[in-house]
Amino acid sequence: MAETATSGHSYVKDKLQENLNRFITHESFGGILLALCVASAMLTANSSYADLYFGFFHSEFGAFFDDSTLKMSLLEFINDVLMSFFFLLVGLEMKREMLYGELAGFKKVGFSFLAAFGGIVCPVMIYLYFNVGTAYEHGFGVAMSTDTAFALGLIMLLGDRVPKILKIFLVTLAVADDLGAISVIAIFYSENINMQWIYASLVLIALLIYLNYRDTKHLSLYFLVGILLWICVHHSGIHVTIAAVILAMAIPGRTRVNKRYFINMLKEFDKMKVATNDWNDVIATREIEKVGFWKGSFKNIKNFMLGNQDVEKKIDMAKTSQLVHMLDTIGTYSRYAQNPLIRLEIALQPLCAYFFVPLFAFANAGVSLSSGVDISLNSVMLGTTLGLVLGKPIGVLLFCFVGEKLNLATRPKDLSYGHILSVGMISGIGFTMSMFVANLAYKDDTMSIDMSKISILVASSIAALLGILAVYLSTSKQSEQIETLNEEDEIEKLKNTQSVI
Helix, strand or coil: CHHHHHHHHHHHHHHHHHHHHHHHHCCHHHHHHHHHHHHHHHHHHCCCCHHHHHHHHCCEEEEEECCEEEEEEHHHHHHHHHHHHHHHHHHHHHHHHHHCCCCCCHHHHHHHHHHHHHHHHHHHHHHHHHHCCCCCHHHHHHHHCCCHHHHHHHHHCCHHHCCHHHHHHHHHHHHHHHHHHHHHHHHHCCCCCCHHHHHHHHHHHHHHHHHHHCCCCCHHHHHHHHHHHHHHHHHHCCCCHHHHHHHHHHCCCCCCCCHHHHHHHHHHHHHHHHHCCCCCCCCCCCCCCCCCHHHHHHHHHHHHHHCCCCCCCCCCHHHHHHHHHHHHHHHHHHHHHCCHHHHHHHHHHHHHHHHHHHHHHHHHCCCCCCCCCCCCCCHHHHHHHHHHHHHHHHHHHHHHHHHHHCCCCCCCCCCCHHHHHHHHHHCCCCHHHHHHHHHHHHCCCHHHHHHHHHHHHHHHHHHHHHHHHHHHHHCHHHHHHHHHHHHHHHHHHHHHHHHHC
8 A cells, every 4th residue: 555655646746747847848938937027026126125126136246456346236247148148049049040940031031020120110100209309219119129938938828729820920020020129229229339349349250250161169169259249349338239149140050961970970880899899898788786875885885895806896997998089089070060059049048038038027127116106197108008019010010911012022821910910919018128128228217217117017918918819819710620620530530430340
């Protein structure tokens, strides 16, 4: 009975662990985690822990050099340093899509870029309509940005109901939208340009281009030059996001699998086979007894102290070293064939999705509503809310329609205008990118930043609700068709079974 209870407990534990891993690795988890961080930040900023929350993120750290001090606040470190990794990931995704994905080729890229351009122009026009000539005019970039992680995570909640083409269109539109947002940040939110640092940056960019031209596979070299480029761009007055994107574009996206690599690896395998005498003198044929750490350690100490000669301890170190060298050589040729862009993207994706972006959201979304922030319907609230909620879908739909009618781009097969409208609504979710731009637009004006963040939260919440409803309605017919096809398949299988009987 005890064994049965233990096995049952182990089974439940394994199933819970399996379900938890599946949930965490699901594409919707990033969006859910982001929403939880935003909610936690708002609750903390309006609780008794508000002073601790704001004091912690505004605490400074740094280093001292003679009479000069190099320091920054924790919030600045998150926004400028950690978020650079996020923009590096965005740049890698853009390059991958342009090389191998849905943005490869002018006709394919045209439709998504037109949609993204419309989703930038219309919200900016709406925002400026309410704020032109005011102190908030400079914040137009807040109303045009899309939070890719949250938007994609939201539609993933509907599961298989969402067609693949809708997901692809949302991703490519978001990538093109990010490119537009980065361009706006570099042009409109950079100030006090220092040409000496610009020249130094150009030299480093030329070095990155040279490394790419030589097809250098060592990512450490790119990161070393990238860090120096980040420092130069930071001191030049241009925002550091552009440094991360330039570094991403310099990472090689080629997979070089050629005949020479395979021939050399086969030679190493032949050497290894000869050296190991058909693998029998090094690889043990018997199964090693599995023992615990303490039991195994005690056994080894006992054998050593007693000098037990029956224990097999003789190892040919020269032959073992030779085998290790052969394996290392094979691994080197394997690394030569790897794609550095894909390898770096795979490494950065979980870091950004589960740490950097949620931490940014928690550090920036906290707004104290008791600090005298005007949350009434003012120009910033109207411009941001209407820009994201109405401007995004109108711009995306209008520019796609006009582009197709003028034969400027080709609409992907199976992508309906209902799908396009629903994607336009979901792209109105600003969150991360909009808050990032708000910090740049209003710089040291805390009151304006807080007011802008509240507007972003309101607009993004409305856009999320309308977007998920629009996706649900636009995919209802397809869902019914899939169910009908499944029923027909079941009927056909039943007929075939009966005929066999």
